[in-house]
Amino acid sequence: MSHSPKPVKKVPLHLQSAQNRVYIKNGQVVNDDGMFKADVYIEDGIIKFVGPASEINVPGGVRVIDATGRLIIPGGIDPHTHFQFEFGGAVSVDDFYHGTRAAVAGGTTTIIDFVMPNKGESLIDAYHKWRSWADPKVCCDYALHVGVTWWSKLVSDEMKILCQELGINSYKMFMAYKGLYQLNDSDMLDSLERIRELGALAQVHAENGDIIAKNAGKLLNAGVTGPEGHEMSRQEEVEAEAVHRACILAHQVDCPLYVVHVMGKSAGIELARARRRYNNRGIYGETLAAALGTDGTHCHNNCFHHAAAHILSPPLRSDPTTPEFMMRLLANDGLQTTGSDNCTFNKEHKELGKGNFTKIPNGVNGVEDRMSVVWEKGVHAGILDPCRFVAVTSTNAAKLFNLYPQKGRIAAGSDADIVVWNPNVTRTISKDTHHHNCDFNIFEGMVCHGVPEIVLVRGRVCVEDGNVRVAEGFGRFLSTPVRTPYIYDVLEGKVPAEQSNGDGKAAGGVNGGVKSLNFDALQKEVTYQKPISHTLLSSAYDVGSQAKPQSPTGLKHVDGARNMQESTFSISRK
Numbered sequence: 156m157s158h159s160p161k162p163v164k165k166v167p168l169h170l171q172s173a174q175n176r177v178y179i180k181n182g183q184v185v186n187d188d189g190m191f192k193a194d195v196y197i198e199d200g201i202i203k204f205v206g207p208a209s210e211i212n213v214p215g216g217v218r219v220i221d222a223t224g225r226l227i228i229p230g231g232i233d234p235h236t237h238f239q240f241e242f243g244g245a246v247s248v249d250d251f252y253h254g255t256r257a258a259v260a261g262g263t264t265t266i267i268d269f270v271m272p273n274k275g276e277s278l279i280d281a282y283h284k285w286r287s288w289a290d291p292k293v294c295c296d297y298a299l300h301v302g303v304t305w306w307s308k309l310v311s312d313e314m315k316i317l318c319q320e321l322g323i324n325s326y327k328m329f330m331a332y333k334g335l336y337q338l339n340d341s342d343m344l345d346s347l348e349r350i351r352e353l354g355a356l357a358q359v360h361a362e363n364g365d366i367i368a369k370n371a372g373k374l375l376n377a378g379v380t381g382p383e384g385h386e387m388s389r390q391e392e393v394e395a396e397a398v399h400r401a402c403i404l405a406h407q408v409d410c411p412l413y414v415v416h417v418m419g420k421s422a423g424i425e426l427a428r429a430r431r432r433y434n435n436r437g438i439y440g441e442t443l444a445a446a447l448g449t450d451g452t453h454c455h456n457n458c459f460h461h462a463a464a465h466i467l468s469p470p471l472r473s474d475p476t477t478p479e480f481m482m483r484l485l486a487n488d489g490l491q492t493t494g495s496d497n498c499t500f501n502k503e504h505k506e507l508g509k510g511n512f513t514k515i516p517n518g519v520n521g522v523e524d525r526m527s528v529v530w531e532k533g534v535h536a537g538i539l540d541p542c543r544f545v546a547v548t549s550t551n552a553a554k555l556f557n558l559y560p561q562k563g564r565i566a567a568g569s570d571a572d573i574v575v576w577n578p579n580v581t582r583t584i585s586k587d588t589h590h591h592n593c594d595f596n597i598f599e600g601m602v603c604h605g606v607p608e609i610v611l612v613r614g615r616v617c618v619e620d621g622n623v624r625v626a627e628g629f630g631r632f633l634s635t636p637v638r639t640p641y642i643y644d645v646l647e648g649k650v651p652a653e654q655s656n657g658d659g660k661a662a663g664g665v666n667g668g669v670k671s672l673n674f675d676a677l678q679k680e681v682t683y684q685k686p687i688s689h690t691l692l693s694s695a696y697d698v699g700s701q702a703k704p705q706s707p708t709g710l711k712h713v714d715g716a717r718n719m720q721e722s723t724f725s726i727s728r729k
């Protein structure tokens with residue numbers, strides 16, 4: 156089959172040439188593998204020099220930035236966004252302009268969005284649709300993943316064209332959203348096999364969609380219609396089972412797998428266990444800013460708007476110890492990356508699900524605040540060091556999606572996507588000051604140490620003095636080649652996982668190993684919920700190691716949550 160790519164809008168010259176010489180002095184450079192004092196010189200959007208001031212003669216006419224007391228870090232890479240995405244009867248309100256502007260404001264300079272073909276739709280047509288939406292609007296560079304939302308010979312053929320001609324190296328399959336995107340195991344296996352043949356990376360949304368559909372029906376029949384029904388229908392083990400199954404399916408066809416949005420403790424453990432089982436080869440996991448910065452108790456708030464604003468899938472977990480647990484997994488290489496899954500809807504959209512939680516459009520914010528949340532809950536909390544922060548917010552994603560070292564590193568030759576990060580000041584997150592196009596922020600009121608004071612996108616200063624000055628259309632599409640060495644060199648046994656940096660010199664950050672994890676101890680921290688039919692019959696909720704009589708939601712106490720008495724499911728909401 157031949158294919159002629161559709162023309163893509165060119166970036167106007169006046170936007171390409173802005174601010175072409177910048178010198179950042181007196182800062183502390185942080186990469187995933189080390190931290191050192193150095194100056195950074197940039198010309199035409201590329202880093203030309205990183206080193207001591209004594210080794211460079213800076214030419215005249217240069218914009219000088221003094222980074223004394225600041226860190227100079229690679230711009231964040233958010234590998235998981237859904238801008239302008241039609242989902243659940245609404246279109247997400249952060250389009251490619253508002254979404255990438257919010258990203259840059261928060262220190263993220265590359266995003267990877269998902270092309271989501273409808274069932275029966277050509278993947279290539281969907282790809283061009285996404286390009287036509289994104290190219291004129293993006294304020295920073297971006298790449299695309301493609302959803303394999305149905306399976307056929309046409310899909311298989313198009314995947315080859317996407318990989319070989321259109322810059323795609325990753326595909327997402329869904330084990331949930333029954334009747335919409337869900338693939339059965341047989342189609343999953345065929346897709347995984349094809350992805351392996353093409354040298355790409357498989358991504359999976361891991362939740363058991365059949366269980367969810369059954370549970371949702373039972374809950375609605377029993378009168379549980381509010382947002383709290385969402386997490387009740389998709390419990391921890393429903394996610395953990397799917398993570399386990401996905402890892403085995405992928406391993407059976409030797410396909411590398413990246414599990415997106417790992418939200419629950421037990422799902423995180425399954426992912427880390429699979430990494431250890433397969434000697435850190437070919438299994439990778441992402442968690443979300445949402446999972447690290449807030450929790451599912453909000454979905455039980457008696458204000459419908461507040462509760463619905465926190466609905467995404469897999470759900471935020473009501474166990475309030477989940478965020479710290481997920482951060483520890485990131486610290487120990489049980490998980491490798493953080494995304495946002497930014498998919499924002501406003502009040503009127505969320506209200507589509509009033510009276511039926513299955514109709515609440517799924518999605519939350521995160522693209523702007525991901526870096527600050529990971530710093531606050533990771534580095535400031537003493538769980539991550541600054542190098543690991545850079546790894547899980549930027550470098551690991553660059554390696555896994557084959558953007559490294561163009562992205563994800565402060566080094567000569569890399570793109571000048573740079574954040575001057577001040578760890579000594581704070582900012583308070585609020586919907587009133589954020590740059591999103593949405594009316595709610597799930598991190599409202601969080602005080603974050605760590606502020607992206609200056610943000611450069613390919614050498615262009617886009618954030619300074621609290622002002623965000625982006626240029627619509629300045630971002631470029633990043634063609635991502637297949638066979639990223641960080642994955643395929645290891646998978647094919649060319650280098651041991653510990654040495655998989657892609658250039659044979661030092662260990663990389665994506666295959667480091669989970670040796671230090673004590674799985675027995677971790678497992679003891681997980682509380683499993685009882686089956687939903689049991690819960691509907693009784694208010695006693697004596698599960699796992701933390702047995703306590705509780706509400707059917709599994710909550711010990713939540714301010715504003717409904718008061719459960721036996722199986723009475725009434726709650727008054729504003």
Ligand SMILES: NC(=O)NCCC(=O)O
Pocket residue numbers: 237360416466467468469496498517518519
């Ligand atoms: N996660 C979510 O709730 N919305 C976006 C779609 C997806 O990633 O599954």
Ligand SMILES: [Zn+2]
Pocket residue numbers: 360415416468469
């Ligand atoms: Zn998903």
Ligand SMILES: [Zn+2]
Pocket residue numbers: 235236237496
């Ligand atoms: Zn998503």
